[in-house]
Amino acid sequence: GQQVMQIPQYQHVQEGEDFTTYCNSSTTLSNIQWYKQRPGGHPVFLIQLVKSGEVKKQKRLTFQFGEAKKNSSLHITATQTTDVGTYFCAGSWRGSTLGRLYFGRGTQLTVWP
Amino acid sequence: DAGVTQSPTHLIKTRGQQVTLRCSPKSGHDTVSWYQQALGQGPQFIFQYYEEEERQRGNFPDRFSGHQFPNYSSELNVNALLLGDSALYLCASSWRRGGDSPLHFGNGTRLTVT
Numbered sequence: 561g562q563q564v565m566q567i568p569q570y571q572h573v574q575e576g577e578d579f580t581t582y583c584n585s586s587t588t589l590s591n592i593q594w595y596k597q598r599p600g601g602h603p604v605f606l607i608q609l610v611k612s613g614e615v616k617k618q619k620r621l622t623f624q625f626g627e628a629k630k631n632s633s634l635h636i637t638a639t640q641t642t643d644v645g646t647y648f649c650a651g652s653w654r655g656s657t658l659g660r661l662y663f664g665r666g667t668q669l670t671v672w673p
Numbered sequence: 674d675a676g677v678t679q680s681p682t683h684l685i686k687t688r689g690q691q692v693t694l695r696c697s698p699k700s701g702h703d704t705v706s707w708y709q710q711a712l713g714q715g716p717q718f719i720f721q722y723y724e725e726e727e728r729q730r731g732n733f734p735d736r737f738s739g740h741q742f743p744n745y746s747s748e749l750n751v752n753a754l755l756l757g758d759s760a761l762y763l764c765a766s767s768w769r770r771g772g773d774s775p776l777h778f779g780n781g782t783r784l785t786v787t
Contacts, residue, residue, distance in 0.1 A: 566715075591773050602763060603716065605775035648715050652773055660706065660729055661776065663715030 562587070564651045566664030573671055579636040581667035583649035590654045592625060592632045593661065598645040606634075606647075639671045675700060677766050677779035685785045686754050694749040694782045698766030705747040706776065707739060708763040716763055722747050723769055751784075759786045 565584045573579055583592065591610045595603035607616055609625035609632060616623045622635045636643055646668045650661035678697045686692050698705050704723045708716035718731035722741035741747045745766075751758055761783050765776035 593773075593775060602778040602780050603776075605777070608773070608775060610773075650715075660718050660721060660731075661716075662718070663708075665713075665715050 562651070562653055562662050564649060564662050564664040566649055566667060568667055569665060570668050571670070573639050573669070575641060575671050575673050576638050579639050579643070579669055581634050581647050581649075581669075583632045583634075583651070583664050585630050585651055587653065588629045589632075589651045590629075591652055592629075593650045594623060594632075594634055595648045595650060595663075596645050597648065597666070601645075603648060636669075639669070641671050641673060644669060644671050677764055677777050679762075679764050679779035679782050681782060682780065683783045683785075685787060687787055688754055688756060690754050690786075691750065691752045692754060692784060694751075694762050694764075694784075695746065696748070696764030696766075696779060697746045698764075699777045702766035702768050702777065703745050704767045704769045705741060705745065706765045706767070707747070707749045708765060708778075709733070710761040710763055710781070712760070719749070754786045756786050759784060 567582050593608045594606040597603045607623045612629050613627045614625040620637045624633045646666040648663050648666045650663045677699050680695045706721040707719040710716045719733050720730040721728045725741045736752045738750045761781045763781045764779045767774050767776050
C-alpha cells in the first residue's frame with residue numbers, strides 16, 4: 561500500500577545550525593504537504609507542493625519536491641528555539657480519496673540554545 | 674472564525690468500554706476526516722465523512738465507527754476499547770471542492786485506556 565518514509569526520526573541541533581528532513585515514496589505522489597506539530601499540540605499546515613521540481617520558501621524554510629515527485633525535503637536555515645517540534649510530510653496519490661493523507665513518521669527537532 | 678473544535682480534550686476509559694468523540698469543522702468546511710496518532714508516530718487515517726456518508730476508510734476495525742450530521746459536525750465512536758486504542762485522536766476538516774486542500778486539525782482528544 562501507499563507509504564511515506566521520513567528520515568531522520570530525531571535531530572538535535574544547536575541554535576543557528578541548519579536542519580533538513582527527507583521524505584520518500586516508492587510511487588509517484590500527486591502532491592505532498594508538510595505539517596509542524598509542537599510538543600503537546602496538533603499538526604499545523606506549512607506548505608503544499610504539487611509540481612515536479614517545485615521549490616517554495618517561507619522565510620528560513622525551504623521546501624522541495626523532487627523531479628519524479630517521489631521525494632521531498634524541508635530545510636531550515638539557522639534554526640531557532642521556536643523551530644522546536646515534529647515535522648511531518650504527508651502525501652497523497654492520484655486516485656486516493658480527497659483529504660486522505662499518508663503521513664510520514666515525522667522528524668522530531670530539538671534545538672538547544 | 675472558529676477553527677476545528679474537538680471535545681473532550683482528555684478521556685480515560687477502561688478496557689471494554691465505549692467512547693464517543695466529537696468534532697466541529699472549521700467554518701466553510703464540509704468534509705471531516707479522523708486520524709489516530711499514537712505516541713511517536715504520524716497520524717493514521719481512520720475514515721472520512723462527506724455529505725453524511727463515510728467515503729473512505731483506513732485500516733481500522735469495525736469497532737471504529739462514525740457519523741456526520743447535517744451541520745457537518747462529526748462523531749467518532751470506538752466500541753470494546755483495547756489498551757492499544759490509547760492515542761491522540763485528531764479531527765481534520767477540509768473543503769471537498771478544494772481538492773487536495775490543506776487539512777485543518779483540531780487540538781485532538783487524548784484517549785487513555787486502562
